[in-house]
Amino acid sequence: MAENKYERKARRKQTKAKHILFQDTGISCSDEPTKYVMVANAGLVTGLQQEQLLELCLPYGGVDGIVMLPGKSYCFIIFKDILYASKAYAAIHGKIKLTPNDSGPLYLAYAEKVPELSHSWNYDQKPPGLILLEEFVTEDEEKSLLNCIDWKTSASHLGQTLKHRRVKHYGYEFQYDTNNVDKECPLSENIPSECNFLWDRLKDKNISVLSSFPTQLTVNHYQPGQGIPSHVDTHSAFKDPILSLSLGSSIVMEFRHQDGRVSPVILPQRSLLIMSEEARYAWSHGITPRKMDVIPTKNGDLTVQQRGDRTSFTFRFIRKGECNCVYHDLCDSYKKKYKKSEADTNCDAVAAKLESLHVHEVYEEIASHFSETRHKPWPNVLSFVQSLPFGSVLVDVGCGNCKYFGNKMGHFEIGCDHSVSLAKVCHDRGFEVFNCNCLSLPLKSGIADGCLSIAVIHHLATKERRLQAVEEMVRILQPGGKALIYVWAKDQQRHNTQSSYLKQDRKNRKKDCDGELKCVPQHADGSKSRNTILNKVSSQFPSLPVHTNRTQFQHQDLLVPWKRKPGQKIELDNKTEGALCLENSSQELPTFYRYYHVFEEGELELLCSCVKDSKVVQSYYDQGNWCIVLERV
């Protein structure tokens, strides 16, 4: 039978989707029915919510799961049985729209398998420290609690209607602009006495999380379709634990960890949720604004459940003083302390001097040799660059010899570096470059789609300056733009594999020729030679240790030797002050000393987490470097 025009269109869409799927994931589609049905034109990118899709598919049989991939406009339904899949396919493909206002029908295809998600949703594993007490209050108690809230109140801070829900505070007002409470300014309304029985009940149940009574209560009222953005209750505002009583209706609350784990937790009506320790400090919680929730059934399938009106009572304990938790990434008290320790301008001036002498001047001196040793691009950096779409503006901050430029990817490439000599190398190679300090980029905000900072900010001598450099990169990115940052790791031998630095160093040692990070000159009495160098180098910065090559880093702030290539002329001018370079009276070649701050594990994440308007979207270790992809939000 001849195809009609709708069938022809559906087939064309299907062919295109199959091709894209294969390109993206290597997964082929199948002409025969399978349990895996690809939805070609609905996914996270099109704003699809999994409960919509489930509602559509469940009438045809059991569903084991829905796989939605970040950044993709397609998704997959995993049916329990091939029969269900084929029934759904026959009914939906090219015929049914998801919602009446959608422009076209859904196009489906059978896939041989589904892509594996590195971090999937897990209904079975709750965040550590999370306790859920079901049927904590009776129906009568529920009514009495709901009735004791007087929403009709004229004071501006009471009974607020936020975009997504209605809220009312007792004890202290939670201020949504600062995400904190004014501890000096308690409210006249205390937590209603109708709540008092809850604390005895906790004791009766042998739950000993409370050492005193809560001092703050926030009542949230959610209608179906409303929610609360994912957040961690400010550490400095409230102690551990936080309690939340669910009244009126049940709901799914999503807990998210920074490592990508998502744990949806069903909060049944009349249950009490206790968020303590890791669940309180290191996982964010939120409620997605939607009218239905996806929940697992007893036999493990997924189903949807309509939401009703829910009122939650969130009880908290106002904290006196600062938080001392160990979950630093999400702790505002820790970040405040961390930033303050660097606020000293005297320290800033010393740092600037150190960078000038042991970074800027050294790179001017070693530029051509440095450039000769820098040809091979790092594969992960290259993939980042290649992931930027055609027409992207790419800024390489601290571009060195521009080894990541010239990829013919249709990018507009702009390099900048402090070193005049390195900028000249790039210019001679035909690239657009200018000189500047990465602490203050002479570029308009929001102009870049991608930004590189490869082995740059570890040359900045204070946390505040490193933060400033990252803030500058985020500033020049447009929303959605990404920066890739590489810094040297203190740990050069992670997972028992040697970093390229240690490997390179070994090679150098074998060949006994020059390159990056060469050893200091060795005499027969090597130690004497080293001491001479140390004394000379440390004259300006006495507390800075000199790194011993071929070894793991012993300190975080140090001077790393660079030995000049043999046969190169040494031109020392007065500026060098003898500290950045030692010209040995013997036959030895001069050694330059570059300042480095090598990063501990987690340190780069912490630094980036202090940068406004950005989020860390990827974090990894790559051959002796800690690396982060930071997205401007």
Ligand SMILES: O=C(O)CCC(=O)C(=O)O
């Ligand atoms: O509605 C809830 O259960 C949680 C409310 C909440 O997280 C908050 O107000 O901080």
Ligand SMILES: [Fe+2]
């Ligand atoms: Fe909260």
